[in-house]
Amino acid sequence: MASIGSDANGYRRILFVAGDGSRKTVRLGKCSERDAEDVCRHIEDLVAANVNGQSLKLSTAAWLKDIGTTLHERLARTGLVDSRTAGKTPLATFMVDLFSTFAGKLKPNTLRNYEQARDCLLDHFAGRTIQSITAQEADEYAAWLRDGREKKLSAATAAKWIIVARQFFKRAVKWGLIPTNPFADVRGGSQANQGRQTLRHPRRCRKIAGSRPRRPMAGDDSLISVRWAALPQRGAGAAVERCGFRQSQTPRTIMQD
Numbered sequence: 001m002a003s004i005g006s007d008a009n010g011y012r013r014i015l016f017v018a019g020d021g022s023r024k025t026v027r028l029g030k031c032s033e034r035d036a037e038d039v040c041r042h043i044e045d046l047v048a049a050n051v052n053g054q055s056l057k058l059s060t061a062a063w064l065k066d067i068g069t070t071l072h073e074r075l076a077r078t079g080l081v082d083s084r085t086a087g088k089t090p091l092a093t094f095m096v097d098l099f100s101t102f103a104g105k106l107k108p109n110t111l112r113n114y115e116q117a118r119d120c121l122l123d124h125f126a127g128r129t130i131q132s133i134t135a136q137e138a139d140e141y142a143a144w145l146r147d148g149r150e151k152k153l154s155a156a157t158a159a160k161w162i163i164v165a166r167q168f169f170k171r172a173v174k175w176g177l178i179p180t181n182p183f184a185d186v187r188g189g190s191q192a193n194q195g196r197q198t199l200r201h202p203r204r205c206r207k208i209a210g211s212r213p214r215r216p217m218a219g220d221d222s223l224i225s226v227r228w229a230a231l232p233q234r235g236a237g238a239a240v241e242r243c244g245f246r247q248s249q250t251p252r253t254i255m256q257d
Contacts, residue, residue, distance in 0.1 A: 001016070001044065002014050002015065002016035002040045002043045002044045002047065003015050003016070003040070004033075004036045004037065004040050005025075007103050007104050008104055009030075009103055009104055010030045011027070011028070011029055011030055011100060011103040011104075012027075012028045012029070012030070012031055012033075012036045013025050013026060013027045013028060014026040014028065014036070014039055014040050014043050016043055016044070016047055017047075018047070018050075018078065018079060019047070019050050019051040024078040024079075025078075026039070026043060026071075026074050026075060026078060027074060027097065027100040027101070028071070029096070029100050039071075042059075042060045042063050042064075043075075043080065045057050045059075045060040046060065046075070046080040046081065047080065050079075050080060064081065069084060069090070069093060070093050070096055070097075072084055073089060073093055073097075074097060077097075077175070087131060088129045088131055088132075089129055089130050089131065089177050090127075090128075090129055090130070091121065091122060091125050091128050091129060091130045091133070092122060094130045094172060094177065095118050095121075095122065095168075098168060098171055099114070099115075099118070102114070113160065113164065114164060116161065117160070117161040117164035117165060117168075118168070120145070120161055121141075121165055121168070124141055124144060125137075125141075130169075130172055130177055130178060131177065131178055133169075133182050134182055135180075135182040135183075135184075135185065135186075137182065138165075138182040138183045138186050139186060141162075141165070141186075142158075142162050142186050142187075142188075145158040145161055145162060146158045158188075159188040160188070162183070162186055162187075162188035163188040165183050165186075166181065166183040166184065166186065166188070169181045169182060169183050169184075170184075
């Protein structure tokens with residue numbers, strides 16, 4: 001027998017026990033309860049056919065012919081059917097399956113970063129299968145992120161998306177879709193944003209902060225936090241240069257020790 005599982009965000013999945021006694025899951029994503037019940041019924045027929053060696057019902061055979069590639073590949077991954085693509089998984093299909101495993105498990109900011117990295121991969125490798133992406137192309141993708149995009153990325157963002165791509169393809173290796181990770185040796189670089197670094201120097205920061213502190217730091221009146229926007233616009237750059245900083249390196253937050 002198969003059963004329907006539901007997540008709080010509306011994602012549904014079908015759970016069943018295969019012929020070898022192992023528990024399997026087919027993720028459906030967001031769908032209605034009625035659609036989930038329909039898929040569950042056909043999966044029960046597929047399990048029975050595999051366990052008992054009997055022929056499929058005509059209704060289930062017709063359903064298998066009509067369903068999309070994404071759902072068919074999910075069934076193939078559990079061993080219920082043979083893959084249509086014979087070892088060729090579209091990158092987009094892999095992403096759908098991967099993100100269905102994130103449901104309710106990631107913080108909003110993390111999920112947003114993953115979605116941005118995913119969209120960038122799909123944009124660059126449009127129409128490709130995950131098996132066709134090589135290590136050389138992974139290097140080229142990293143270079144494209146840093147310098148080739150029409151909409152430029154900061155070095156920190158490019159580094160972050162390269163690291164996320166490596167994590168995505170690591171999961172593909174774990175799932176047996178690819179033998180090796182093409183991003184394994186691609187270096188992401190530093191994720192630090194130089195424009196948001198905090199500099200500490202008693203005399204220099206005192207000169208810049210002057211009498212316009214943003215607010216005292218909690219628990220320590222000797223620390224003063226100010227933002228660049230709070231400094232006087234006229235002469236601010238000169239004040240920074242007099243204190244030994246170049247204006248291009250001015251941090252957004254300056255602290256006085």
